[in-house]
Amino acid sequence: MKTIILFVTFLALSSSYLADETDTEFHYKPGELADPSKWGTIKPEWKICGTGKKQSPIDLSPKIARIIHNSTEILQTYYKPVEAILKNRGFDMKVKWEDDAGKIVINNTDYKLIQSHWHAPSEHFLNGEKFAMELHMVHKSAEGHLAVIGVLFREGAPNAFISRIMDKINKIADIQDGEVSIGKIDPREFGWDLTKFYEYRGSLTTPPCTEDVMWTIINKVGTVSSQQIDMLTDARRGGYEMNARPPQPLNGRLVYLNEQSTPSPTLNIPRVGQY
Template identity: 80%
Template sequence: MNTYIIFFVTFLALSSSSLAAAETETEFHYQKGAQADPSKWMSAKHEWKVCGLGKRQSPINLTPEIARSIHNSTKLFQTYYKPVEATLKNRGYDMMVSWDDDAGHIIINGTDYKLVQSHWHAPSEHFLNGERMAMELHMVHKSEEGHLAVIGVLFREGAPNAFISRIMDKINSIAEIQDGEAVIGEIDPREFGWDLTKFYEYSGSLTTPPCTEDVEWTIVSKVGTVSREQINALVDARRGGYEANARPAQPLHQRMVYLNEQAVASEH
């Protein structure tokens, strides 16, 4: 099944990034007061200076007041996903799902972005109406030129998340193993579940060093739920300053933020 979603792309030209941009370096911390906590990322390495000096940093606080509303624009956002064997990896600073083969791609305004991986942050990195949620899912995509497009989904504490429930035993099996991996079988990226009938979009950066300002962000407005047990499982798998792996909200710096609300068409 292919899903076609009309999507207004407000930013066409982004600065170039390296092919390694979808991966992140590990010599940083989130723990306040640590040698390389978020306030010190810019001084930890020369290559990370943009973390403090950049004007398009992520995450940000998303509110209807700062966003320009769009309804049923004519630009295209298309998703083409398919089920492929996947692997879960404990990277120490997060849990990541990666696909062993091509799991599909999205097309934004004519540019293909291949699905690279997905991972979770707890608590959330983006704020919604000034509120930090319990968790945030990032679906990371990359173009042939190395540019990134990330779909973000926010979660409140509540009912269990269906996808996390499916792989809960795998999460627990590698929770204590740095760089541990577990095969999780065939995973269709659509199983993560999101509703793109209403979403925020803006031009931003990676939320971890090197904070490259080359990311097209799409943050789903509809908030999902995740149970306390699931949050604890993902948080307990992290150690050494990564237990709360969420960067503080960054200044907007006059950037345009768009709130897109529209109907979704699907093709089977």
């Protein structure tokens, strides 16, 4: 089934693997030897975490963005419900589709949906505000490039998708690398409002912090309940209870704010960059 939505984001082949199966020799607890401020010193291949000039996340606002209205190029998505599993990776909870759950098409290149995961609190900020949670949806092309979207959530009403899988999260909350089937999941259940969104070039937000990522962050903020936040954070241990990297310097990078005056099943967006 076809839906047309936003999107643009890429990564090199080596980075795309690490975005899916990130090394866990790091954590987020301030003041410890492996906290985010020290990631660049832990391994030589992580050096860019400390020296890079295009690191993520960042604080997004109209003040730093070039505003684009009703741009003219089309990106397409094709999603379908297939069986999925939930995995406790220790540093986050990941949903992974066991079969082909669909794709997005960018510049005539297919990017297959491979996984989603949550960060709490949010990694990206909007107008200086940190939120309760952030969802990342990850797609990958046959060549290994990624297309990723981020959705922010503030504390409030329960999130419908998380409500659906709460019993499964609890089932593996104390099991490192634990997995459980969550049945057929339609990626459209995550729900995105595509009226307004940011795009910028950045990096992975976990080691090795590889640059070459074009982030796409939805401006409209969703809601998640305090119980759901606690459930996801309590499932993490050993310095991963709060798994958000602090905002990084912009260093003069271009940020685009795309605004659509009339939301439509067909969403027109610009090509911020391409391979």
